[in-house]
Amino acid sequence: MAKKLPKRIPYFPGCSMATTAKENNQSLKAMCESLGHKLIELKDWNCCGSSSAHSLNNGLAIDLASRNLALAPKNRPLLVACPSCLLRLRHAHHHLCRDYEARSQYEKTWDRPFDPDLEIIHYFDLLDRVGLENWPSLKNLRGLSFVAYYGCMLAQPPEMQHYQAHRGLMEKALTTLGAQDRPWGYGARCCGTFLSVVRPDVVAPLVDEIMGAAVQAKADCIVTACAMCHLNLEIRATAKRKIPVMHFSELLAIAMGDAGKKDWFSRHIIDPIPLLRARGIL
Amino acid sequence: MNSPSQNKPALKLSRHSRDFANKVNSLAHTDTRMCFQCQACYNTCPFVGAMDVTPPAILRLVLLGEDKLVLNSTTIWTCVGCHTCSTICPQNVDMGAVMDALRQIALERGIAPAQPEVLIFHNAILDSIKKYGRTHKLEIMLRYKMKNLDLFSDMDVGLKMLAKRKLDMLPSRVKKIEQVRRLFSYSNGKSNG
Ligand code: SF4
Ligand code: SF4
Numbered sequence: 001m002a003k004k005l006p007k008r009i010p011y012f013p014g015c016s017m018a019t020t021a022k023e024n025n026q027s028l029k030a031m032c033e034s035l036g037h038k039l040i041e042l043k044d045w046n047c048c049g050s051s052s053a054h055s056l057n058n059g060l061a062i063d064l065a066s067r068n069l070a071l072a073p074k075n076r077p078l079l080v081a082c083p084s085c086l087l088r089l090r091h092a093h094h095h096l097c098r099d100y101e102a103r104s105q106y107e108k109t110w111d112r113p114f115d116p117d118l119e120i121i122h123y124f125d126l127l128d129r130v131g132l133e134n135w136p137s138l139k140n141l142r143g144l145s146f147v148a149y150y151g152c153m154l155a156q157p158p159e160m161q162h163y164q165a166h167r168g169l170m171e172k173a174l175t176t177l178g179a180q181d182r183p184w185g186y187g188a189r190c191c192g193t194f195l196s197v198v199r200p201d202v203v204a205p206l207v208d209e210i211m212g213a214a215v216q217a218k219a220d221c222i223v224t225a226c227a228m229c230h231l232n233l234e235i236r237a238t239a240k241r242k243i244p245v246m247h248f249s250e251l252l253a254i255a256m257g258d259a260g261k262k263d264w265f266s267r268h269i270i271d272p273i274p275l276l277r278a279r280g281i282l
Numbered sequence: 283m284n285s286p287s288q289n290k291p292a293l294k295l296s297r298h299s300r301d302f303a304n305k306v307n308s309l310a311h312t313d314t315r316m317c318f319q320c321q322a323c324y325n326t327c328p329f330v331g332a333m334d335v336t337p338p339a340i341l342r343l344v345l346l347g348e349d350k351l352v353l354n355s356t357t358i359w360t361c362v363g364c365h366t367c368s369t370i371c372p373q374n375v376d377m378g379a380v381m382d383a384l385r386q387i388a389l390e391r392g393i394a395p396a397q398p399e400v401l402i403f404h405n406a407i408l409d410s411i412k413k414y415g416r417t418h419k420l421e422i423m424l425r426y427k428m429k430n431l432d433l434f435s436d437m438d439v440g441l442k443m444l445a446k447r448k449l450d451m452l453p454s455r456v457k458k459i460e461q462v463r464r465l466f467s468y469s470n471g472k473s474n475g
Contacts, residue, residue: 015417019450020443046415046456051363052407054382055400056389058309063465064411155365158374159311190328190364197426198399199360200436202332235439267446 003077003119005129010078011039012068014085015047021227023264027253028081028123034256035130039079042071048088051194062102063109065092069118070110077119079126081249083153083226084193090120090160123249124166124225132176138257142178143279146246147219149210151229152190170223170248177255182217186210191232200236207236214243220275221246234269244272254281299347306344309383312376317341323367323377333357334396337367337377344380353388357381359397402429412466415456420449 009032017025029039045068054061065088072078080086096103096114103114127135148170156163171181189210192203210233214222224230225248233245250264254276265273265282276282307313317338324336335343335355343352352358363378371377388395395401406426410417423440443449456462 015419015454018416018454019419022447044457046462047411047417049411050407050417052404053411055363055385055404056408057386058382060408060465064462067461067465152364152366155369157365157368157376157378158371159376161369188366190362190366192328193362193364194400194403195329195332195360195362197423198397198403199332200439202329202360206328235442269442269446 005037005126006076007036008038008040008076009126010042010073010076012042012045012048012078012080012085012089014045014080014082015050016227016231017081020231021247023267024081024227024230024247024249027247027258027264028249030258031249031253031256032123032126034136034253034258035126035134037126042068042078045071048085050084050088054088054091061088062092062095065089066096066106067110069093069096069115070106070112072115072118074115077121079121079123081123082228083122083151084228086120086122087156087160090163091157093118093120094160122166124169125164127173127252128164128166128169132173135173136256139255139281140178141174141251141255141279141281144178144251144275144281145180145182145218145220146174146223146251147182147184147214147217147221148174148187149214149222149224149229149233149245150187151224151226152188152193153226153229154188155190170225173248174223174251177251179251182214182219184213184217184219186213191226191229192236193228193232196232196236203232204236204238207233208239211237211239211242215241219243220279221272223248223251225249237270242270244268244270244275246272295345296347299345302347302349303345305387306380306383309386310376310379312374312379314341314344314375314380316373317371317375318373320372322370322372323375326366326370327361328364328366329360329362332360337361340384341375341377341380344384349387352384353391353393354396356396358384358388359395359400399430402426408466410453412463414453415459415462416454418450418453420451421453423449 032039049061049064053064096106097116106114154165154167175181196203221244223246230245319338321338324338335357340357358381361381365378367377403426406422410422
């Protein structure tokens with residue numbers, strides 16, 4: 001796992017990063033560049049199938065994810081930022097590794113050999129490999145307190161549990177950069193994903209519980225690494241007391257010297273600008 | 283010593299019940315028989331309040347061949363596949379995959395979902411992927427709302443998202459869209475709500 005990463009890393013953004021969470025996408029690219037890696041978007045990538053394909057049709061879910069695997073350049077890892085796309089792509093890869101028939105179908109359809117060694121990584125893997133001590137840290141996050149919210153991104157189905165989950169990575173990174181971690185019990189509570197659209201009545205109380213716990217923990221903000229979690233926490237929190245929800249990549253990009261991108265923060269529904277100003281971060 | 287009840291098995295499983303469980307196991311690549319009903323999944327599932335049958339009860343009913351009960355439950359449509367449960371399951375049961383399998387069997391058999399909005403939503407997503415290769419959120423939301431005959435609830439959220447430029451007017455598209463569309467016919471991708 002500890003192979004050195006190339007300077008230019010093929011990158012699968014996925015639909016959320018490309019649309020609803022552009023600020024997440026831009027800050028991620030900025031942060032990776034500060035670490036010396038350029039993310040090269042996979043040419044003509046398609047949606048991984050999201051929750052919907054595997055919910056209704058597992059074959060279609062594997063096929064949609066497979067087209068992206070076939071687009072990935074050889075001998076390079078493929079970096080994915082959305083935890084849910086990551087799981088879909090890894091799941092398809094895992095399936096193709098174990099199912100001979102599916103693999104030969106793949107090779108026929110895409111007219112290229114299947115690469116069982118393709119490494120599909122999350123940007124947490126990149127951070128982990130670069131090593132905290134090697135991060136260029138220009139701006140201190142001192143004074144900012146946070147709760148780390150992973151949602152379901154640490155949870156994996158049984159057959160995928162050989163992938164490293166990086167529990168605690170956000171806390172370790174942000175405290176090293178000067179921010180204060182506030183312990184709480186909601187870091188791994190699911191945000192509701194698509195039920196947020198279909199059953200807002202079910203999701204709103206859950207999100208309120210998460211937001212309430214963060215407020216009670218005396219955090220300034222919730223930090224998340226998933227665009228879907230970010231959106232659900234922002235749109236479904238109904239309580240009066242709300243604290244900003246920050247993308248992990250935004251805070252890292254700021255800490256690595258890319259501050260002042262107010263365009264990112266104006267896309268947030270819960271305005272983080274007053275907080276960031278008050279803490280002297282913006 | 284031999285009371286009649288000791289001679290009879292407590293429960294006799296029919297051929298049919300075994301077939302159903304086997305089908306679920308093979309579709310889900312997991313073994314529902316491993317579940318020893320510890321209820322850990324039930325205790326951690328964030329959405330259990332919106333389910334009419336608990337997740338471990340679903341597993342037991344699958345083994346008993348109670349297909350109708352299971353396939354008509356709200357549970358299989360409410361589960362979002364977050365894997366919170368499978369992460370702590372001491373028996374490595376892949377609950378999310380079981381629910382996927384059950385949904386697919388329900389669709390195959392033409393059983394109307396007990397949570398119809400979920401199917402409408404998933405189909406709106408799949409239609410968008412078929413059309414553009416990617417999801418076009420604004421169109422998905424509008425189509426979902428129209429099909430669901432519910433245009434006006436949640437308006438404030440939609441407006442906020444528009445104001446914050448979170449819903450692009452134009453879709454982002456895959457150029458070689460025919461490659462994506464072909465996948466829908468291979469896999470028999472159902473996409474009619
Ligand atoms: S956690 Fe696993 S073993 Fe326990 S009831 Fe749930 S599925 Fe069964
Ligand atoms: S995977 Fe389904 S059953 Fe398990 S915790 Fe998540 S929603 Fe509940």
